[in-house]
Amino acid sequence: MLPRWIFCARRVVVRHDHVKPPRRLLSTSTTGTSFDLLSKTTRNIGIIAHIDAGKTTTTERMLYYSGYTRRIGNVDEGSTVTDFLPAERARGITIQSAAITFHWPPVNPDNPTPALPPSFDSIPRSSISHNVNLIDTPGHADFTFEVLRSLRVLDGAVCILDGVAGVEAQTEKVWTQAGHYQIPRIIFVNKLDRTGAAFSRTVKEIGTRLHGWPAVCQIPWWKDGNGDFVGVGDVIHLRGLLWQGSTDGSQIQAYDLNQLAATNNQFAEELKKARIALVELLSEHDDTMVEQFLEYDEDHLAIPGLQIIQSLRRVVLQTPQVVIPVFAGASFRNIGVQPLLDTVVDLLPSPLERPDPEISIGNETSTLNRLLSSDVPSGISTSTKPTKKKIDKGVFSPQDIRNLTACALAFKVVNDPKRGILVYVRVYSGTLDKGSILFNTNLSTTERAPRLLKMYANDAVEVDSLSSGQIGVISGLKHARTGDTLIVYKGLHMKGQPPGILKTLQLRPINVPPPVFFTSIEPNSRSEQKHVEESLGILLREDPSLHLSVDEESGQTHLAGMGDLHLEIARDRLINDLKAKARIGKIEIGYREAIKGSTAPSTYILDRPIANKPAKAAITVSITPKATQGDHNKSGTPSQESDLYEGSNYETAYALHDNNSLHISHAQLSKTSSSNHKDFLPPNLSLPGLLSAIHAGVSAALARGPFNGFPVFNSHISVTLDPLKHIFAHETTTTAMSMATREAVAKHLREAHEQTPSVLMEPVMRVTIFVNENSMGKVVQDLSSSRGGQVLSLDGEEESDSDSASASSSFSFLDALPAINPAQIYTPPDPFNSSAGASASGSGQSSQRQIVARVPLKEMVGYLNQLRALTGGRGTFVMSVDGFERMGTQRQRDALESLRMTDI
Incomplete structure (x- = not known):
């Protein structure tokens, strides 16, 4: 059975310069079968690769053959759909990941909503039109965070390799990142039309450098055996696909094995060898393929293509993925993209086939489906008749869970000059409706979603809802940031919160890599300072991998990033796009300071007004360097986030940024049961609040070292909190405790530096x-x-x-x-x-x-x-x-x- 795109290829040859978003495949209603079918026929995929492997070029062909665009854009001309930023078109590289939605195979105008079979096992999935949400990611190492936050919400990925360069370093990096998120991947070997292209060598590099077994699903078709690249041999369906007769790649001639044997016997024999190798490889990792092999009398060529596809799908969805389907093509010459799209639909998973999303709730870890099915994490109580007192303690009822109607993750924020702030979200359960009240569990804020959009690169179409498994945009949110969890709770009002610990529900966050370069930014005049600060705030909300700090001695503002190109793009965006009038210094290195001396425990007392109110707090602090790291004169990669790594009923320990650690002893607060903690504390304080304040104070102090103002590295901070000595009734607040801790740690850092100079x-x-x-x-x-x-x-x-x-x-x-x-x-x-x-x-x-x-x-x-x-x-x-x-x-x-x- 030939794919539908071979018959409808001529339909997309008509050229128009305008872009027309495709019509929807199925209703987004969450009632009945249509919701399940929409999820089954949805693919959330990303294009990942080393820089200049052909990601954007391949994406452009996908949009053209799907009928989304009527002309093929060119990276060199700056006319592509997904590279729409001026900086991207000027430099010819992808800087910002772009999301776009299309259908594959193209929607049939006569039957836009075809009836789906009860099971996809009887037909290829690619025979039914699917909704494809595609994200084109950057390939430059400076924009690693763009790739990370895109991978966080994807269900599958297409990794593109340069057929000349093979598996490059950044390819290994993005492959590893996708593996951490357990994302199924396929590989497309691109640029086989170039001189020096070596498909065989590239396939072997896939095995040796990506540590997987390449399943060769297509082999290159060279003209006369050693000439130009003209097509591919389809190992799955045992046929040759020849691109000829048109420059846009829309005319493909298919030859079965008998026809190939009559005209090009050498190629036909190689196709048979490839099929035998493919079946043998699948049999080693898929028991069902062994049964199929025996059922067809151990004839590798007799197994139907549909059975091969289903076996490939099973091994691709295995965790960890050890079999890697490999396909061939040349996107710039318009060869191989249509079969690649078939593969995306046939092999990569729908949202329903992905692992249950991880969540944290009430200091416990679980999964979203367990929570929604009322199979709550251990340690979290449930009650059929919750009272107000119980809800305050974090107890919720099954009715509370039923009222949780939607859960989504904000994975990207963009400041659009026409549409304002756009928050990209992935919906993981339920449906987000236009006008819904959203509760941000990270910030404990409530906002309304005035508009919902489906993005088509730089264009958008307004929709009424976003259902589970979909990627879309909420415009008009004032507070949401990258990595925030947004929930919809039935009956929630603008000034309310979900009951109990549901307000602590958070999806797995997006880790931000540490910056290594920084540059100074100063407004041209005092009158421009406010506008510069607002513009920097927009930049940081868009890109959390940028960090802003202020040098207290010089008053300079420092902007830190992942690399020189990263900071260069941020500078151009600040001055050219946001029109900030500021002077930018040259790019510098983000050094760290390591103390070599230790200090004995001593108590610091803060006693001065804060915001015109009396404030008093005390804390006992000591500092020591981490000897095990310093002895080797070397340290590992700095930690990327603060994390609670151990604890007991009388102490709490944290792993901080830059290989620092914090140990808080609070024995007096823990000798009794948790219900009596307030006997030791004034009504305005709680133990979690105090621990959070101490943590914030220590982190702030470590951000500026005593030697030259760089962040402190590789130190251990010991803090003792004694409520009888350190808390002074209503004068002690969390703000006072945070400030006392910060000044105490800074004082000890100076003392350690005076004893033995830091390095x-x-x-x-x-x-x-x-x-x-x-x-x-x-x-x-x-x-x-x-x-x-x-x-x-x-x-x-x-x-x-x-x-x-x-x-x-x-x-x-x-x-x-x-x-x-x-x-x-x-x-x-x-x-x-x-x-x-x-x-x-x-x-x-x-x-x-x-x-x-x-x-x-x-x-x-x-x-x-x-x-x-x-x-x-x-x-x-x-x-x-x-x-x-x-x-x-x-x-x-x-x-x-x-x-x-x-x-x-």
């Missing part, structure tokens, strides 16, 4: 560089001698350095998977090998090599220009924070001198 810690990057073989020696020499780097490996060789385990921590997910023997991976022969073919073609390039090194971040500023000079413009690299290391005396002296010159 600077510099960020060290794990750098993966791709160069041609003839440039490799020059690059290694530059890294080792000029930049003080340490080469860890060449071409994936074993790292001899004793610290290689810590150096490769960013790839620990891949390292935990079993190694794949490339000799056991089936690949079709390439018409030329990677090195000989490139040389014979006259490109003058040699084979590509990979260098992995650890280099101080300061030496990597502006490295791209130097790398291009050393490699004739062909070298590329990606890097990520590998840890912080203590600087040598001379490097520290040079860094401080550079900072002083900057201040002048």
Whole structure:
């Protein structure tokens, strides 16, 4: 059975310059069967890859063949749908992830809502039109957070590889990130039309570097066996697909195995070998395929294509995913995109097939479906007749759960110049209706959703509701941020809250990576200060991976980010888009400070008015450096979030940012049962409130070290809270306790620095560089001698350095998977090998090599220009924070001198 797009391909050839959003496939009503069918026929997918692998180009073809657009946009011309920001079109790269919705196969105008069969097992899923919510993500390492927050809400991903470059470093990174979220993935090997493309080598790299078994579902079709790339061999359905007769790729000729044997016997035989290898691989990981193999008398070619698809789907949905379907094409030449869309619908899961979303509620962890089915976490009580007193203690009834009508996660915030603030959400249960009252469980605020939108890149269509499994936009929210959980509770009013601990319900958050670069920002004049602050607030709400801080001594405002390009884009957006009149300093390195001295416990008393009201609080504090880390003169990657990691009935401990830790002893408050805590505290205070205030005060103090004002790294703070000595009736508030803790910790940091001078810690990057073989020696020499780097490996060789385990921590997910023997991976022969073919073609390039090194971040500023000079413009690299290391005396002296010159 041929796919419908082969017959309807000519329908999308009509060209118009306007964009027309597709009509909806099914009703979004939550009553009856239509809701289930909408979820079954929905795909939330992302396009992930290394920079310049062809993500946006592939997305553009998907939109064209689905009938969403009437012309094919071009990245070089700046005419693509998803790269709509001026900076994206000027630079030719994706900076901001873009969401878009279309249908595949295209909706039949004569039957826009076809009847679905009771089971998809009898037909290919791709024979029924599906609603595809697609997110095109950036490939540059500086925009890692854009990829992270997109992956958080996706159900599946298409990873695109450059057929010439193979599996690149950023590919490994995004593959690992998707694996942490247990997202099923398929691979599309792109750019096979380019000189030097090597499908076979790329497939083997998938096995060795992504630690999965490549299931070759398509093989390249080369003209006359060694000429241009003209089509693909469909291993699943045993046919050849030849793109010919039109420049837009809309005309495809299908040849069955017999026709191929008559005209191109060599290609037909290779297609049979690929089918045998595919069935053998699936049989090793899917018991049902073994039964099918035996049922068809052990004939690999006799198994129907539908059975192969179903087996592939089962192995793709396994956790962890060890079988990786691989497809072939050339998006720029419009080859292979339609079968890829079929694969998205056939193999990737619907929202109903994804794991139950994780939640936290009342300091317990559970899943959303368990909560909604009243199977609540252990430790959370339920009552059929809750009283007001019980609700205050966090007890809720099954009726409370039934009144929870919707739950969604805000994963992105955008300030649109025409539509205002747009909050992108993924609905995980129930339905969000237009005008619903939303409770933000992270901020404990209530807002109304005035408008709901379905986004089509930069265009939008207003809708009345967003049902479970859908991705959409709420416009007009004033407070919601990235990572906030939004719930709808029946009967909730604008000034109310959900009962009991339902107001603490939170979906799994989105972790923000730590920044490593910063720059100073100053308004041109005092009159511009308010506008600059408001503009910075918009920037930070849009992109939480940007951090803002104020230097108390100089009064300078510092903006920190993930990389120099990240900060450059933020600067352009601040000045050009938000029209802020400010001066931007040069980009600097975000160092850390490590104390070397310890202090004895001492009590600090704060006694002064706060906001014209009497305030008094005391706290006992001591500080010690973490000796185990300092002895090695090295530390691991800084923690990305504060986390409660241990506790008892008399103490609480936290893991803080930058490898710091906090231990709070509150024995006097815990000698009795929790119901009598208030016997030791005034009515305006509670133990959780005091612990939160102490935590905030310590974090604020550690944000500025005593040596040069950089955040403190690798220290342990011990705090003792004694209500009889540290709390003074109504004069003690949480604000007073937070300020007392901050000043006490700052005082101890200064004392520790005076005893033994603190040292600077510099960020060290794990750098993966791709160069041609003839440039490799020059690059290694530059890294080792000029930049003080340490080469860890060449071409994936074993790292001899004793610290290689810590150096490769960013790839620990891949390292935990079993190694794949490339000799056991089936690949079709390439018409030329990677090195000989490139040389014979006259490109003058040699084979590509990979260098992995650890280099101080300061030496990597502006490295791209130097790398291009050393490699004739062909070298590329990606890097990520590998840890912080203590600087040598001379490097520290040079860094401080550079900072002083900057201040002048």
